[in-house]
Amino acid sequence: MEISTFNIVGCGRLGRAVAKLFLDAGIVADVRVINRSLQSGKAAVQAIGGGGAHGRIADMPPSNLWLVACGDQTISEVVEMLAREATFSSSSVVFHCSGVLSSAELAPLRARGCSVASVHPVRSFANTEMAVRDFTGTFCGVEGDENAQVVLKEIFSRVGGKVFSIPSETKxxxxxxxxxxxxxxxxxxxxxxxxxxxxxxxxxxxxxxxxxxxxxxxxxxxxxxxxxxxxxxxxxxxxxxxxxxxxxxxxxxxxxxxxxxxxxxxxxxxxxxxxxxxxxxxxxxxxxxxxx
Ligand SMILES: NC(=O)c1ccc[n+]([C@@H]2O[C@H](COP(=O)([O-])OP(=O)(O)OC[C@H]3O[C@@H](n4cnc5c(N)ncnc54)[C@H](OP(=O)(O)O)[C@@H]3O)[C@@H](O)[C@H]2O)c1
Missing domain, CATH: 1.10.1040 (N-(1-d-carboxylethyl)-l-norvaline Dehydrogenase; domain 2)
Known part of the structure; x- marks a missing residue:
């Protein structure tokens, strides 16, 4: 899948590291982020070293790769907002990185025609630089729609992840x-x-x-x-x-x-x-x- 823009809703510790990994590997050409505050979005862009921050979801460009990386407790509320306001391109893939929630959290986006999955990288993302530097060899548990799984397994493997499948029901x-x-x-x-x-x-x-x-x-x-x-x-x-x-x-x-x-x-x-x-x-x- 050709990916030009990577949209991230909730670009904190994990979002910054994933964005930097994808940008540095040339997997995506641009990263667009939205956080609760525009100021935090701009700080994320600075930490990633590229891309741009937005104040409203409706202002984000269409993209075929979206990451929902706010805290687990706000994923469902953000997903509802995305389902109402985001512009998806045909065959958009949307994923989250929670270790405890499954891709079922993203079901409202499936109804918008997206293919959804979750990818749980089994490591701590306390520090962006260290997480990026040490990412190679990180095990990443993947579950969700077939198409999204294929795309995400390929991308995460390219940045050094060791991807494996987990059944949604036993996540x-x-x-x-x-x-x-x-x-x-x-x-x-x-x-x-x-x-x-x-x-x-x-x-x-x-x-x-x-x-x-x-x-x-x-x-x-x-x-x-x-x-x-x-x-x-x-x-x-x-x-x-x-x-x-x-x-x-x-x-x-x-x-x-x-x-x-x-x-x-x-x-x-x-x-x-x-x-x-x-x-x-x-x-x-x-x-x-x-x-x-
Ligand atoms: N951190 C880890 O070690 C780790 C490891 C594996 C998986 N994960 C998973 O990764 C995901 C993100 O965790 P994290 O540790 O990166 O969280 P985090 O550092 O707390 O960052 C969350 C970000 O989401 C933003 N946010 C919160 N509510 C929002 C909303 N309604 N709209 C837009 N943005 C919103 C926050 O914006 P503000 O900055 O403006 O508040 C913040 O930048 C979670 O699903 C977690 O389970 C994390």
Missing amino acids: LLCHAGHVFASNYLVTLLKVARDLYVSAGVPEELAWHLMEPLVRGTVDNVMRLGPAGALTGPIARGEGHVVATQRDEIARASEQCAALYEQLGLLALDIAREQGLSEDGCRSIRRALQVSE
């Missing part, structure tokens, strides 16, 4: 995978730090203690899978250790003890996969206070 579950792999990993490391500190280990030493453990464990899981990587008292079926440890944690924090029990049960599934005996499994379940 939120796929995002939950990102939450566990990233956000909850951060949370777990904070829990570990708190337990070290409760045990009297100075905080700085706690981080040093954890670092080789965390890096080594992540490497092992990636190389060997969970069943190859799990070690420790649950893998060995040492119920007495698990029970005493659970009670000790409860003295420091009931919330952490509850987490220890829940994660322990999931770890037990892995231990069973490793071949832990029935006796070992029973002893761990008792230690985690699960009635038989």
Whole structure:
């Protein structure tokens, strides 16, 4: 598809980086942006290093590629506005980059003849320059209309993205995978730090203690899978250790003890996969206070 103008509604952290990637790669010749305020639109144009800002959607030129990159909570309101006021060329492709919302959010634009999709680049866009510099190799989950998917997969591949398809219906579950792999990993490391500190280990030493453990464990899981990587008292079926440890944690924090029990049960599934005996499994379940 020949694209001359790329229109972006909501050109903040992600919009600026995507615009710059497409411009620098020569995929688009011009970028037009609209933000809540014209001043913010002009700042975006300056950060991108080209293009122009508009005050009203109706003033944006016709385009066959549109990105809706306002915050997720305003996408539906912006889409309604676009459906009423924008000029689309025939075969326009419209996409958003939310990780949790699907292309269904763009349905009113499908009714205007557009082909719609979502592309979720799995990375942080906190800083435009860094996001552009480090974009190569970024995984991009794509779902939506066939035509839009074909166009967007080609464009995002050209700027270094590793595109993959996700079913629209399971997109939120796929995002939950990102939450566990990233956000909850951060949370777990904070829990570990708190337990070290409760045990009297100075905080700085706690981080040093954890670092080789965390890096080594992540490497092992990636190389060997969970069943190859799990070690420790649950893998060995040492119920007495698990029970005493659970009670000790409860003295420091009931919330952490509850987490220890829940994660322990999931770890037990892995231990069973490793071949832990029935006796070992029973002893761990008792230690985690699960009635038989
Ligand atoms: N940031 C990330 O790391 C990241 C990563 C992956 C996916 N995403 C997705 O990318 C999208 C954008 O996120 P972001 O972090 O780039 O957001 P952001 O930095 O907060 O930028 C949002 C932009 O949208 C503009 N905007 C808000 N409401 C508008 C409206 N009604 N009309 C026109 N413009 C409007 C804002 O304009 P003003 O400046 O005038 O307020 C702002 O420039 C979201 O769907 C998000 O889920 C973000």
